[in-house]
Each structure stands twice: as structure tokens, then as C-alpha cells.
Amino acid sequence: MRELLVEGHVGIAIQDAGGDHAPTLSLVYRHPRKADYALDQPFTWNGVMTDLPLTALTRVRRGAHHQRTDRAALYDVIDAALYATLAIVRDDRPVALPVGIGRDGDDLLIHGSTGSDFFRRIAAGAPVSLTITHLMGLKYARSLFDSSMRYRCAVVHAVASVVPPEEKEAALLTLSEHLMPGRSADVRPMTAREIAATLVLRVPLTEASVKDNAGSLVEVDDDGEDRSVWAGMLPLRAVAGEPVTSAQTAAGVAVPDSVRRAAERVSAAGMS
Incomplete structure (x- = not known):
């Protein structure tokens, strides 16, 4: 050794x-x-590709013992997320936007308008940084300095590739099934015009880091703090509300089972 x-x-x-x-x-x-x-x-x-290699971009430096290097941990963070923050450098300035996501094997799928300058730059090869964070709780310490958040977080660094036209519809259905499972069976099929107007990008999950301190609530016995001051954790999780029917929906149309199941899925997993 x-x-x-x-x-x-x-x-x-x-x-x-x-x-x-x-x-x-x-x-x-x-x-x-x-x-x-x-x-x-x-x-x-x-x-x-069973684990995540450490690179200059992915090695966690602060709280390094919270870093996870197994690919399963990365997929757990991704699959519990409905969106990510996608960032590029445009004209020497950082730009970050929220985007819906869906995982397809070892890749992440994202989409946007073919008219979007942001997405066109990514399609042309601009490097991206993509972040997913699940805020799990607030740690109330006996000082503001030691108080903190508890979270699971993944950061991906990549150059995306454009999904070719013949694969776009399947990729969009993969995205839809992650964001709104079962919805494609309730609505009309996508039209050729809609598919053509959508740019679908594939982000390889090759260079990524995961940090997980969600379960950490450690106190030092001899920290000198006043034990009469309350300390602990305020757990946080996302919960789906009751579906709200559009005013333009015909009278008597019930909320579909796919929407009910999606609400249960979000609440059960705390998806965000």
C-alpha cells in the first residue's frame, strides 16, 4: 500500500x-x-465509466471529505432534479440560465429554441458548467459563523453535442418522461415543425463532481459554546401542491392520473 x-x-x-x-x-x-x-x-x-475521475475542475477543495466519487451518487443527484443551472462565458461575461434536464444513460439532455443565441453558442462548442443543488436543510449552530446549509450538489463540466434530427423526437420524449412522466400519452404527438424549432443538446457526464453533506450534523464537544442556546437542523424538502386546472379546460375534465402520479413522485422524492 x-x-x-x-x-x-x-x-x-x-x-x-x-x-x-x-x-x-x-x-x-x-x-x-x-x-x-x-x-x-x-x-x-x-x-x-463506473466512477468519477478527479481533475483540476472536479476535485473538491473545501469540505473535501464530503466529495463522492462514485457515478451512482452523481446519477442520484441528477435523477432527483427537474432542472439545472447551465452556465457559459458569452462575450467575456458569465451567463447562467435554468434549464429542464433528463438523463439518458451517461449523458444529460437539455433543450432550447433554435433561435436562442445562448443555446446556439453551446451547440457551436462553448464549454458549459452545469450545476444541480438539492437544499436538504439549514444547520442552526450556536454561532452564525458555524451555521450552514445541508445539501447534495453536482457540478458537470463538458462540451455538449447536438442531437441529430433523426434522434430529436426520442430525446425530447426522454426529457418529457423525466419532467412529466406519462404526459406524452395524454396529449397529441409533437409536430415536425415543433421538433425542427427545438435544439436538443447532449451533455456528457464524463467530468463531474458530487458533494454531499446532507447528513452531516457534527458538533465538537469542547467548542466552548453555550449549550443553553438551541442548535440543530431545520430539514427542507420540495412538496407538490394540488394541481390547478386551466380556466380554458372544458368543464368536467378531471386531473389526469399522470399528473397525480407526478405530484406523488415529486413529494415522495423531494424532487426540485
């Missing part, structure tokens, strides 16, 4: 496999005062 560990940082513990096999690399956080903290999943250099 070899170690490349620096106090206060995530490092690597290398386990030689012997023979021609690639070594196994485990991510370890060397805590300044406590025992080393092994991150959840090791990864191997075997060419299989």
Missing part, C-alpha cells in the same frame, strides 16, 4: 494488484485532527 496524502486534503491510497492488473486507487481524506476518512468508492484505471 502506498499513500499520497496531505493533511486537510483528499489524497490517494494505491493498492498494487500484482501481475498485469491495474492498481486500485482509493480516495482518502487525511483529517488534521481525526482518523483518515476513506471516501465511499475506490476507482480503477480500467477504462470503464
